[in-house]
Each structure stands twice: as C-alpha cells, then as structure tokens.
Amino acid sequence: MSRLIPIIFALSAIVIPNTIAAHESTAPKKPNILLILADDMGYSDLGCFGGEFHTPNLDRLAKNGLRYTQFYNTARCWPSRAAILTGYYAQQVRRDTIPGVLQNGMAGIRPTWAKLLPERLKPLGYRTYHSGKWHVDGTPLKNGFDRSYWVEDQDRHFNPKDLYRDDVKLPPVPRGTTYYDATAIADSAVEFLSDHASQHADQPFFEYLAFTTPHFPLMAPAEDIAKYSGRFHAGWDQLRKERLARMKKIGILNCDLSDRTPGVPAWDTLSTAEQDAWERRIEVHAAMVDRIDQEVGRVLDQLKKTRDLDNTLIFFLSDNGASAEKLVRGDGNDPNAAPGSAGSFLCLEPAGANLCNAPLKRSKIFTHEGGISTSLIVHWPARIKSKGQFRRTPSHLIDLAPTILEIAGAA
Numbered sequence: 001m002s003r004l005i006p007i008i009f010a011l012s013a014i015v016i017p018n019t020i021a022a023h024e025s026t027a028p029k030k031p032n033i034l035l036i037l038a039d040d041m042g043y044s045d046l047g048c049f050g051g052e053f054h055t056p057n058l059d060r061l062a063k064n065g066l067r068y069t070q071f072y073n074t075a076r077c078w079p080s081r082a083a084i085l086t087g088y089y090a091q092q093v094r095r096d097t098i099p100g101v102l103q104n105g106m107a108g109i110r111p112t113w114a115k116l117l118p119e120r121l122k123p124l125g126y127r128t129y130h131s132g133k134w135h136v137d138g139t140p141l142k143n144g145f146d147r148s149y150w151v152e153d154q155d156r157h158f159n160p161k162d163l164y165r166d167d168v169k170l171p172p173v174p175r176g177t178t179y180y181d182a183t184a185i186a187d188s189a190v191e192f193l194s195d196h197a198s199q200h201a202d203q204p205f206f207e208y209l210a211f212t213t214p215h216f217p218l219m220a221p222a223e224d225i226a227k228y229s230g231r232f233h234a235g236w237d238q239l240r241k242e243r244l245a246r247m248k249k250i251g252i253l254n255c256d257l258s259d260r261t262p263g264v265p266a267w268d269t270l271s272t273a274e275q276d277a278w279e280r281r282i283e284v285h286a287a288m289v290d291r292i293d294q295e296v297g298r299v300l301d302q303l304k305k306t307r308d309l310d311n312t313l314i315f316f317l318s319d320n321g322a323s324a325e326k327l328v329r330g331d332g333n334d335p336n337a338a339p340g341s342a343g344s345f346l347c348l349e350p351a352g353a354n355l356c357n358a359p360l361k362r363s364k365i366f367t368h369e370g371g372i373s374t375s376l377i378v379h380w381p382a383r384i385k386s387k388g389q390f391r392r393t394p395s396h397l398i399d400l401a402p403t404i405l406e407i408a409g410a411a
Contacts, residue, residue: 042356087401155330235267
C-alpha cells in the first residue's frame with residue numbers, strides 16, 4: 001500500500017470490498033478524475049462548511065460525498081500546487097523557499113524525478129486536461145497534459161493579458177469584452193470533456209480545473225454581486241459568531257472563536273461609510289465564490305450529459321485560506337470605479353479574511369489554521385456509499401496524488 005493514505009483508509013470500507021468484487025467479475029472501467037481547485041477561498045465560505053454564500057452545487061457534492069474537516073495545505077499558491085500535482089512536499093521538489101538553498105520557491109525547478117500527475121496517469125491509460133491557473137514550473141503540455149487553457153494573469157479577472165491555449169500564447173482580452181476568467185476556465189473544461197466523450201470515450205480522463213478566483217483583486221459579474229446586497233450588514237464580529245454556530249450545528253467542528261486578527265477593529269467602532277465600504281468588499285468575495293459554484297454546476301451538467309458523473313472521482317478544495325494581502329497591482333485601482341468592476345483593485349485584507357476563515361486564526365501565508373486549513377469535498381457516486389459523512393483524520397495535499405494513482409491502478 002502506498003505511503004499516503006489517510007484518504008484511502010477513510011475510503012477503505014468502500015474501496016476494498018468493491019475491489020474484491022471487481023476481481024470476481026469483469027474489471028470495471030477505471031474512474032475518471034476531476035480535481036477542482038479554488039484560489040484563496042476561506043475555510044468556512046461554502047454553505048456546506050457554514051458560510052452564508054450560495055453554493056448549491058458544491059453543497060450537493062458534500063451531501064452525496066464526504067467532507068474532510070482537517071485537510072491541510074501549504075498556505076500559499078505555488079507550493080500547494082506542487083504538492084497537489086507531485087505528491088511531495090514543496091520543499092522536496094524545490095517549489096518553496098529553503099533558507100540557504102533556494103530563496104524564491106516560486107521560481108524553483110523541480111527535480112526530473114518529480115513528475116506531475118498527468119505524466120504518471122498517461123501510462124495508466126488516462127487522457128489529461130488542464131483548465132485555469134498553473135503556477136508550476138514548466139508548461140502544461142510539456143508536463144503531460146493533452147490539452148490546456150492556461151490563465152496566467154491573476155490581476156485582471158475581466159481582461160487578462162497573459163493566457164495560453166495548448167501552450168500557445170493568446171491575444172490579451174480587451175477591456176469591455178464579455179469575459180470573466182472563471183467562466184472561460186469552466187468553458188474550456190466543458191469543451192475538453194465534451195471532446196473527450198466524442199473522441200476518447202474508451203479512455204478515462206483526468207481534468208485539473210484550477211480557478212483563479214476568489215484570488216485578489218476582488219472582481220465579479222455585477223449580477224452576482226447584487227445577490228449579496230445587504231447580506232453582510234451585521235458586520236464581521238457578528239457574522240463570525242454566526243458562522244461558528246452553523247459549523248457546530250452542521251458538525252464541521254466544535255471549538256471556540258479565535259480572536260480578531262491583530263489590527264482589525266471591532267465592527268461597531270467603524271463609521272457608517274467604513275462599514276459600507278467593507279460590506280462591498282465582502283459582497284464581491286461572496287460573488288466570486290458563488291460564481292465558482294455556478295461554473296462547477298456547468299461542468300457537472302456536462303458529466304451528467306455524457307453519463308460520466310457516477311464514475312468520476314471529484315475532489316474540491318482550496319490551495320490555502322482566504323488572503324489578508326493588501327496591495328494594488330495590474331491596472332491599478334480607480335477610486336471612482338464600482339467595487340468588483342474591472343477598474344477597481346480591492347483585496348479582502350485582514351478584516352475580510354478573518355471572517356472568511358472563521359473561526360480559525362490568521363489567513364493565507366501564515367501557517368496558523370486559517371492559512372493552512374482546506375475545506376475538502378470528495379464525491380464518487382459509484383464507490384462512496386457513506387454519503388454526507390465527515391472524515392476527521394488529519395490529511396494533506398501530498399495525499400492527493402498517491403490516492404489518485406492508487407485508485408487509477410498504479411503499483
């Protein structure tokens with residue numbers, strides 16, 4: 001048995017009996033694998049983890065699958081992606097800072113033995129597809145993917161300038177074009193899965209669907225933002241208490257509420273104008289998570305259309321906790337632009353991240369629970385019969401690759 005395996009042990013009641021049965025009859029088709037990654041999403045943002053955000057598609061996956069309450073990440077984007085795609089800690093594969101050895105892990109080059117999942121899945125008969133963010137050294141096709149839609153620009157959700165299709169650079173998206181990266185990323189996944197069903201139905205697939213949202217800047221379609229108007233008027237102190245109460249009721253966890261992040265004021269000490277401005281930011285973040293859920297719904301519809309949903313192992317998670325970063329990049333921030341529009345550049349900052357990671361302490365970058373905790377959902381109708389249950393064994397991103405490979409039939 002592989003080195004991994006909190007997840008396999010959690011699934012053992014499902015996998016082992018079915019594996020025995022499979023040897024007694026015709027071997028079933030290998031499972032498809034859909035790995036969905038959000039970018040900088042808070043631990044308690046999803047409805048099924050206690051949040052206020054409207055996430056019905058992901059909530060259904062949780063209801064019919066498993067929720068992992070102690071699943072851990074690396075607190076930052078690029079080391080998390082290295083751990084997911086290789087099955088090794090980022091330091092092992094030179095994708096994180098190593099004092100005295102490697103000062104910039106984002107620019108580190110993996111050893112040749114540290115192959116990514118698609119390179120390991122291909123010999124097992126899989127077709128492999130990438131949609132969205134990359135943030136790994138090299139390029140998708142040169143690292144084993146058969147198709148790729150790669151959005152490299154994280155500073156412009158409406159008009160990215162740096163994006164690629166099958167490793168070939170595309171023209172920048174002009175300002176004012178009807179484009180939103182989460183939708184375009186899901187479009188590519190739907191396209192790849194549709195083409196797979198028509199051209200490669202005899203093979204299983206691995207689709208790596210890596211959204212660039214809700215990573216800063218806070219930008220979302222206006223109709224999504226409007227859905228949350230007034231929802232956060234109670235302020236972060238009250239909303240954090242409400243999140244914790246829902247999490248206890250659902251059964252996610254049972255703990256005390258962490259203190260506010262140092263420097264974050266009490267909500268009732270803010271002026272009305274300050275409260276209004278913070279409400280707008282949280283509304284946009286909620287809209288970004290809401291949009292992820294909508295796009296996941298479209299991908300699930302595609303799987304239903306081709307009758308692949310039942311035998312598709314789906315993972316949904318975030319690369320780290322919500323971000324407390326405060327900066328302006330890209331095209332800058334127009335103070336007169338509507339919050340969430342292409343002309344704005346706003347961040348959640350410590351106050352907003354403190355809410356989105358409730359009840360945990362701190363946020364992305366920090367190795368406190370708010371930075372390293374991931375709300376993992378696992379869904380596989382053909383094999384998971386313990387629907388709606390929780391798994392509380394501490395597990396980590398490095399467990400994903402060996403779990404996937406074992407289930408795909410690797411030695």
